[in-house]
Amino acid sequence: xxxxxxxxxxxxxxxxxxxxxxxxxxxxxxxxxxxxxxxxxxxxxxxxxxxxxxxxxxxxxxxxxxxxxxxxxxxxxxxxxxxxxxxxxxxxxxxxxxxxxxxxxxxxxxxx
Amino acid sequence: xxxxxxxxxxxxxxxxxxxxxxxxxxxxxxxxxxxxxxxxxxxxxxxxxxxxxxxxxxxxxxxxxxxxxxxxxxxxxxxxxxxxxxxxxxxxxxxxxxxxxxxxxxxxxxxxxxxxxxxxxxxxxxxxxxxxxxxxxxxxxxxxxxxxxxxxxxxxxxxxxxxxxxxxxxxxxxxxxxxxxxxxxxxxxxxxxxxxxxxxxxxxxxxxxxxxxxxxxxxxxxxxxxxxxxxxxxxxxxxxxxxxxxxxxxxxxxxxxxxxxxxxxxxxxxxxxxxxxxxxxxxxxxxxxxxxxxxxxxxxxxxxxxxxxxxxxxxxxxxxxxxxxxxxxxxxxxxxxxxxxxxxxxxxxxxxxxxxxxxxxxxxxxxxxxxxxxxxxxxxxxxxxxxxxxxxxxxxxxxxxxxxxxxxxxxxxxxxxxxxxxxxxxxxxxxxxxxxxxxxxxxxxxxxxxxxxxxxxx
Numbered sequence: 337x338x339x340x341x342x343x344x345x346x347x348x349x350x351x352x353x354x355x356x357x358x359x360x361x362x363x364x365x366x367x368x369x370x371x372x373x374x375x376x377x378x379x380x381x382x383x384x385x386x387x388x389x390x391x392x393x394x395x396x397x398x399x400x401x402x403x404x405x406x407x408x409x410x411x412x413x414x415x416x417x418x419x420x421x422x423x424x425x426x427x428x429x430x431x432x433x434x435x436x437x438x439x440x441x442x443x444x445x446x447x448x
Numbered sequence: 449x450x451x452x453x454x455x456x457x458x459x460x461x462x463x464x465x466x467x468x469x470x471x472x473x474x475x476x477x478x479x480x481x482x483x484x485x486x487x488x489x490x491x492x493x494x495x496x497x498x499x500x501x502x503x504x505x506x507x508x509x510x511x512x513x514x515x516x517x518x519x520x521x522x523x524x525x526x527x528x529x530x531x532x533x534x535x536x537x538x539x540x541x542x543x544x545x546x547x548x549x550x551x552x553x554x555x556x557x558x559x560x561x562x563x564x565x566x567x568x569x570x571x572x573x574x575x576x577x578x579x580x581x582x583x584x585x586x587x588x589x590x591x592x593x594x595x596x597x598x599x600x601x602x603x604x605x606x607x608x609x610x611x612x613x614x615x616x617x618x619x620x621x622x623x624x625x626x627x628x629x630x631x632x633x634x635x636x637x638x639x640x641x642x643x644x645x646x647x648x649x650x651x652x653x654x655x656x657x658x659x660x661x662x663x664x665x666x667x668x669x670x671x672x673x674x675x676x677x678x679x680x681x682x683x684x685x686x687x688x689x690x691x692x693x694x695x696x697x698x699x700x701x702x703x704x705x706x707x708x709x710x711x712x713x714x715x716x717x718x719x720x721x722x723x724x725x726x727x728x729x730x731x732x733x734x735x736x737x738x739x740x741x742x743x744x745x746x747x748x749x750x751x752x753x754x755x756x757x758x759x760x761x762x763x764x765x766x767x768x769x770x771x772x773x774x775x776x777x778x779x780x781x782x783x784x785x786x787x788x789x790x791x792x793x794x795x796x797x798x799x800x801x802x803x804x805x806x807x808x809x810x811x812x813x814x815x816x817x818x819x820x821x822x823x824x825x826x827x828x829x830x831x832x833x834x835x836x837x838x839x840x841x842x843x844x845x846x847x848x849x850x851x852x853x854x855x856x857x858x859x860x861x862x863x864x865x866x867x868x869x870x871x872x873x874x875x876x877x878x879x880x881x882x883x884x885x886x887x888x889x890x891x892x893x894x895x896x897x898x899x900x901x902x903x904x905x906x
Binding site for chain 1: 669671672726729730732734736737740773776777778781790
């Protein structure tokens, strides 16, 4: 099993979750996050005082999938999240030791 | 002693409350139209202080929103009682040395239903006193913008009570009380440019210097947490200002109508000028800027509302937007004081401009009971305006400094501890959390035990 975490632009969430659903992914965890990377922050002005806001709002999607699905999923996410501009986000893949479905006690791939 | 004091207080209040009053003595002199207008205007001015609470509340960080709103609301409560007990008689009681009112109306004794022709000949004396109460409420509330996000609640309460009694009440007497020295000088202040705005603004500046800067100023983004809240508040202020300025005519007639339209005109002009300054400097007009400019325009028209015409109001409002923008966005940062929400930058500066502008634009064609300003051939009014501005700045500034020293001596510190400032006023001063920010789904998850009322504080 692998965990795929991707940080994306907030407006890309619907498109990506629809595409993942179509592929057969049933479950995911979505969080609103703040982050910074290559993309510059933004500038806000309040009564003439200028603030450069370093962190920008992003969405983090976490999904856990069987090993063999990873390449397809990365392809789907990149396909939908890529605008070609700085700030599109990142995908992280890591190994997962086990998964347990709380209701039934099923383990491993059967639990995800 | 501690326990008998409230008993004696209640007994005294009852004693005076049971004195017979001649309620309907001069009903014939009362004009119902004027009375309706003034009672309604009083309600409008009252609404300005909750409006101010929202205006300021939106501009602070979310950990301080209740602390900030609370300051305005508790002032409504404090001054509502203070005014009846002693404030009104200090401000409007018969004159002593041209400086302060006498004690004749202590506890509103003698403030009856018969009109007092010295102030308003066609409405019950109590209606006039009630209208003035609302002004006494909003003035100290304006100051809270200067020390927002860092003052101890207990010290703030004592400061407010002392300030209202020893700064606002005498100043109101100087300008509006019969035989007050500024009134005798010929100073024109229709609705409180000097008494309300300059006095609160300059006191705010002194308080901002006295308390020092907020932690994180210059290194953290101390930005407004809810600008829609601020705009809602600005809308209520604008709306209430019609009671403030038109109501100051004290009669429902042409003067009130004239004050109404110039008030609205100056607000619009102020908003446009502020927005134009923003576009010029930063490329974009902001919602906060429109609200700030409108308030600046309203402040500046306040002293002249009953003496200037609509075209003068456009000039006064436009210049107010420009001058206040310049003070708030340039001068404040150069001088380095932390007037958190620009009580001085908008009320002190806009009020000063408005008082001087009255000396320039006032015209007897608008109000025969007023005077002509410099642009209408009379330089003497401007002199009187300058003297009253300088005297107000000196008196309010110095008195505020003395009161702050005194409060500091009583409480040790008038500023919250550094740790409390980081946590925020809401939790540290009031034990409340505006937006349920620490809970996961249900606040119940964090309750370890509840304490019955009888067992006292935890």
